[in-house]
Amino acid sequence: MVSATTAVTNALEDPSRSSKISEASRVLNTMLTNYDNKLRPGIGVRPTVVKVEMFVRSLGPISIMDMEYTIDIVLHQSWYDERLRYNTTFDSFVLSGDMVSLVWVPDTFFKNSKNIADYKMSLPNQMVRIYGNGNVLYGFRMSIIARCSLHMLKFPMDSHSCPLSFSSFSYPVTELIYKLEHFNIEMDETNTWKLFQFDFTGMSNKTEVVSTPAGNYMVMTFFFNMSRQFGYIAVQNYVPSSVTTMLSWVSFWIQRDSAPARTSLGITSVLTMTTLGTISRKNFPRVSYITILDFYIAICFVFCFCALLEFAILNFLTYNYKKTHASPILRYPPVSSARARALARARARQQEEVFVCEVVTSEGNDGEEHVSCSLQELPSPSVPEPPRGRFSGCLKRFRKYFCMAPECEGFTWQKGRLRIHLFRLDNYSRVVFPLAFFFFNVIYWLVCLNL
Structure with missing residues (x-):
């Protein structure tokens, strides 16, 4: 009621305001009537x-x-x-x-x-x-x-x-x-x-x-x-992938006889890289191509897997070498006295020697027969030579460039050829893996920053 009274009072006090309102209504009605x-x-x-x-x-x-x-x-x-x-x-x-x-x-x-x-x-x-x-x-x-x-x-x-x-x-x-x-x-x-x-x-x-x-x-x-x-992706993906790859190289400084420790570290690194690859695609569209982040994680996965594979190769070679060059089992247990050892040798010689007797008939009319006996050694059993085929040829070519510890000693071993000590794989890996990963990162970032 007060507002209406105020509006009427203002209209009476300012007649021009009322005329403006009337003019605006008239213009709008005129424009929109036949519009x-x-x-x-x-x-x-x-x-x-x-x-x-x-x-x-x-x-x-x-x-x-x-x-x-x-x-x-x-x-x-x-x-x-x-x-x-x-x-x-x-x-x-x-x-x-x-x-x-x-x-x-x-x-x-x-x-x-x-x-x-x-x-x-x-x-x-x-x-x-x-x-x-x-x-x-x-x-x-x-x-x-x-x-x-x-x-x-x-x-x-x-x-x-x-x-x-x-x-x-x-x-x-x-x-x-x-x-x-x-x-x-x-x-x-x-x-x-x-x-x-x-x-x-x-x-x-x-x-x-x-x-x-x-x-x-x-x-x-x-x-x-x-x-x-780039900051968010670097913290969530690139840094964990690089650190996991470097952690997998710790196994190169662990003794090769510590199989449980090295195997656990290698498998953990591989599984961690698999998890990181899955997480990076969690909130990602299902595209049919790989991204440069996928490529980086895949290479880190390969490095971790190769570190695990290096130990598997080293462990396999070490096991087979020990098996081949193991000490023979003694036929007789060791004895303390010299006489006992002499008796053991004599007993072994008796087992390895036999009496060979033959009947000899003398010439003449009487035809007397004589028995002739002698002590002879048994011929040692011959060891069959390994078959010479495709496998032996591959092994021969393999040994031109790789060797075990004893075979590498001396100056006559494959003179003039590259010598790779298989028992020193850990020493080689300590240098090769970090250098390869470093050069990969240099090439990767140079290419990515210029895309």
């Missing part, structure tokens, strides 16, 4: 030119799994409508959100959108401003979830350009044209954007005409360029 909002401006005469301006309020987050991103924008579209011209003292008329349907507006839709959320408090966040010369400004705010094809080959050093494309749904290029007069897209504070693993690097735009069965339509596209931050 058909179903027909575009310039129909049948010329195409309608719609000028576009965009204000980006926020960008992100970006979903790698779903290959989509979220963007919050305010889009302004302006065009000329001769039916809305007026000649009064007002510069413009602003229509609220519930009156937008009274005038014609472009049927703009976003081609790569998956979901659009309009902002509605008490009324939709949209407005129409009509100027006296017939220009119309239409603005609205919305949050868009749009598709963005992410090519992950260079992950985690990848850069992406996520598009936001819009076009008219029903008007072809002969009837409606989009125009970006000034490519000055305003942005809110980028430090409030939810990009997380990405850095915003800039924007670009493209306008093209797309042919469809329904006709040719003008499509305007804005590209939001982003590059991935």
Whole structure:
């Protein structure tokens, strides 16, 4: 009651205010009485030119799994409508959100959108401003979830350009044209954007005409360029992979007789690399190609597996060498006295010697027969020579370059050829593995940083 009394009092005290309200109502009624909002401006005469301006309020987050991103924008579209011209003292008329349907507006839709959320408090966040010369400004705010094809080959050093494309749904290029007069897209504070693993690097735009069965339509596209931050991936993947690979080399400093310790360390390293490879793909799209991160983890896995394989080879060679050169089992147990040892030798000789007797008939008429006996040693059993075939030839060629500990002693062993001591594999591995991993990292990072 007090508000109504105050409004009446103000109207009585300021008659010009009341006349302005009456004039504004009269102008709007005059413009909209015979106005058909179903027909575009310039129909049948010329195409309608719609000028576009965009204000980006926020960008992100970006979903790698779903290959989509979220963007919050305010889009302004302006065009000329001769039916809305007026000649009064007002510069413009602003229509609220519930009156937008009274005038014609472009049927703009976003081609790569998956979901659009309009902002509605008490009324939709949209407005129409009509100027006296017939220009119309239409603005609205919305949050868009749009598709963005992410090519992950260079992950985690990848850069992406996520598009936001819009076009008219029903008007072809002969009837409606989009125009970006000034490519000055305003942005809110980028430090409030939810990009997380990405850095915003800039924007670009493209306008093209797309042919469809329904006709040719003008499509305007804005590209939001982003590059991935490397710190998170380095901490989560690169550092653990490198440290695990280096830990697998600790087995080279453990004695080769400590099989349980070296085997446990090798298997643990291999399983850890397998887990890291699985975790790196946990929140990752199921692409058919490997990324540069997958390649790095795979090489680290190979290094860990080779460290385990090195011990398996060394253990196998050591076992077979000990078995071949083991001390023979004594036929008789050792005795303490010299006489006992002599008796043992005599007993062994008796077992190895036999009496051989033969009947000899003398010449002559009497034909006497004599028996002749002698002590003879049994022939030692011959050891069959190993078959000479393809295997013996391969073994012979193998021994040209590899040797065991006793065979490598002396100056006559394969003079002039490379000698690799198989029992010194650990010594070689302590140098070869770190050097190989170092050179791999140098080449890997030089190539990746120049992709």
